[in-house]
Amino acid sequence: MTRRFAEAFSILVGLIALLFLASPLSAQQPLTGETDDPLWKILDRARPSVVTLLAYGANDGLRTSGSGFVISEDGLIATNLKILDGAVRIEMLLADERIEDLELVALTDSNWGVALLRSAASVPPPLHPGVARSINIGEEIIAIGSPEGVNVTLSQGKIVSRFRHRGNDELMQISNDFSPGMNGGPVLNMDGEVIGMLTSFVRAGRPPVHLAIPVKILQTMVAITRNRPAERNLKKVRERIASLKTELDEMRSGIEAQCSSDDLSLIDSVIENAIRSGAVVYNEGDPLACFRIYEGASYQMLYRLKDRCKIASRFLERVLLEAATARDPGQYDSIPAAQAWIMRSAFDSLTGARNKRPQGQSAESTLPPDKETDT
Numbered sequence: 001m002t003r004r005f006a007e008a009f010s011i012l013v014g015l016i017a018l019l020f021l022a023s024p025l026s027a028q029q030p031l032t033g034e035t036d037d038p039l040w041k042i043l044d045r046a047r048p049s050v051v052t053l054l055a056y057g058a059n060d061g062l063r064t065s066g067s068g069f070v071i072s073e074d075g076l077i078a079t080n081l082k083i084l085d086g087a088v089r090i091e092m093l094l095a096d097e098r099i100e101d102l103e104l105v106a107l108t109d110s111n112w113g114v115a116l117l118r119s120a121a122s123v124p125p126p127l128h129p130g131v132a133r134s135i136n137i138g139e140e141i142i143a144i145g146s147p148e149g150v151n152v153t154l155s156q157g158k159i160v161s162r163f164r165h166r167g168n169d170e171l172m173q174i175s176n177d178f179s180p181g182m183n184g185g186p187v188l189n190m191d192g193e194v195i196g197m198l199t200s201f202v203r204a205g206r207p208p209v210h211l212a213i214p215v216k217i218l219q220t221m222v223a224i225t226r227n228r229p230a231e232r233n234l235k236k237v238r239e240r241i242a243s244l245k246t247e248l249d250e251m252r253s254g255i256e257a258q259c260s261s262d263d264l265s266l267i268d269s270v271i272e273n274a275i276r277s278g279a280v281v282y283n284e285g286d287p288l289a290c291f292r293i294y295e296g297a298s299y300q301m302l303y304r305l306k307d308r309c310k311i312a313s314r315f316l317e318r319v320l321l322e323a324a325t326a327r328d329p330g331q332y333d334s335i336p337a338a339q340a341w342i343m344r345s346a347f348d349s350l351t352g353a354r355n356k357r358p359q360g361q362s363a364e365s366t367l368p369p370d371k372e373t374d375t
Contacts, residue, residue: 042142042192043154048095048124050185052146053079053102055087058241058345063087067145067152067185067198068117070126072222075119079184080199081108081333084115086341088238092119095152104230107221110333111166112213113199116221118230127186129215130193135172137161141212143176143198145185155182159212172196172212187212245349251315255350259309266304267312270297271347278340288336294343295320312350319346 049070057063063086068079077092084090090102104118136159143155157176165171174187178198187196196212256264274297282290298316305313323342332338 038190039142039154039156042188042190043144043152045192046127046144046186046188047152049127050095050144050146050152051077052093052152053077053083053184054091054093055083056089056091057086058088058245060089065146065148065181067182068092069144069184069186069194069197070123071116071194071218072126075121075123076106076222076225077102077117077119077123078186078197078218079115079117080197081110081113081115083184084108085333085337088234088241090117090234092117093146094124103233103235105232105234106225106230107228108231108333109217109221112217113333114197114213114218114221116218116225118225127188127194128192129219130189130191130195135159135162135189135195140190141174141176141195142188142190143174143178143182143185143212144188145178145182145198147179147181152185169214169217172214174210174212176210178210249349251311251349254311255309255315258311263305263309263312267301267309267350270301270304271351273297275344275347278344282337282340287332287334287340291323291336291340291343294340294347295323298343298346315346315350319343 046069051068051070053066053068055063055065064083066080066083068077068083070076071078084105092100092102094100098121100119100121102117102119104120106116106118108115139159141157141159143157144152145155146152155176155178157174160173160175162170162172172187172195176187176198178185178200180200183198183200185198186194187198189195194215196214197218199211199213200208201211259267274294278290278293281293298320302313302316319342323339326335326339326342329335329338332341
């Protein structure tokens with residue numbers, strides 16, 4: 001009797017395992033709409049309008065990836081403002097595997113951390129906003145995005161709380177678990193309507209707080225773009241950078257010829273130490289501290305070089321003035337971020353070919369690849 005019971009129990013366990021593997025939330029679940037599960041139906045409908053964004057820096061190295069979604073009939077893509085930090089080229093990967101460049105930054109809002117990018121190519125229909133009814137704490141929601149550039153997945157959760165952010169508008173704290181690559185993706189209710197956009201707030205030494213920016217903020221920004229020209233054209237930024245790089249390349253040969261090996265070693269050592277410290281604080285969300293580190297390193301080089309290596313000294317003086325007087329953030333999300341990148345670009349130019357990096361590592365990346373962005 002005991003043996004028969006054991007055999008029956010073994011069969012029962014096997015059946016339970018098979019049922020678990022066949023669960024509609026399994027990673028093997030097809031995205032073809034063949035299931036009756038409401039979650040996958042919502043994902044099937046929304047997926048074509050959700051995009052993966054790949055941001056490249058001045059040296060054409062991949063800086064970071066993120067998510068976005070079509071929010072208007074005229075090709076506006078809503079995403080997280082951080083995707084623009086240090087980016088001069090952004091590729092959009094659509095669900096049909098098309099890859100398109102996004103050249104125009106239509107509008108940004110640093111208070112909410114939102115950017116609207118405009119696509120010149122045809123895009124899927126926008127996701128339908130859910131603004132007709134109130135959003136309640138405890139309500140089930142779905143977050144969609146591209147974790148680490150994987151196009152596209154969902155995360156189920158609930159609205160945990162709401163709190164004031166700007167005026168009477170509220171941020172929603174959500175329980176969904178998602179990686180930084182999903183920032184900028186849509187948050188939908190169980191009717192498949194967009195109620196917000198994914199973002200996160202990172203605190204030193206603590207887990208990130210996952211938030212959703214209300215969709216009405218995005219709709220207000222869309223309305224503003226209809227009566228305002230685009231904020232900037234990334235193509236023009238790339239052209240300006242190409243011009244500066246040509247100028248600096250020409251200057252670099254003079255630095256190599258005029259400066260002694262001791263001077264070059266000094267420059268390389270000070271810059272390496274500054275970048276090692278500055279990139280860390282920049283990634284922790286303090287571009288001003290990063291700029292101050294780079295600024296201090298520049299003054300240290302000027303003092304120690306004194307009357308030697310004058311071409312490098314003149315170059316540093318010029319860059320320090322340009323950074324200190326910067327009044328336009330350009331393609332960056334703040335003036336301190338722009339100042340930090342002005343200094344970083346100058347450092348890369350000063351070190352030139354001597355600034356050797358491991359194979360495949362871009363000039364913008366000096367930290368481990370799990371960092372979302374750096375300078």
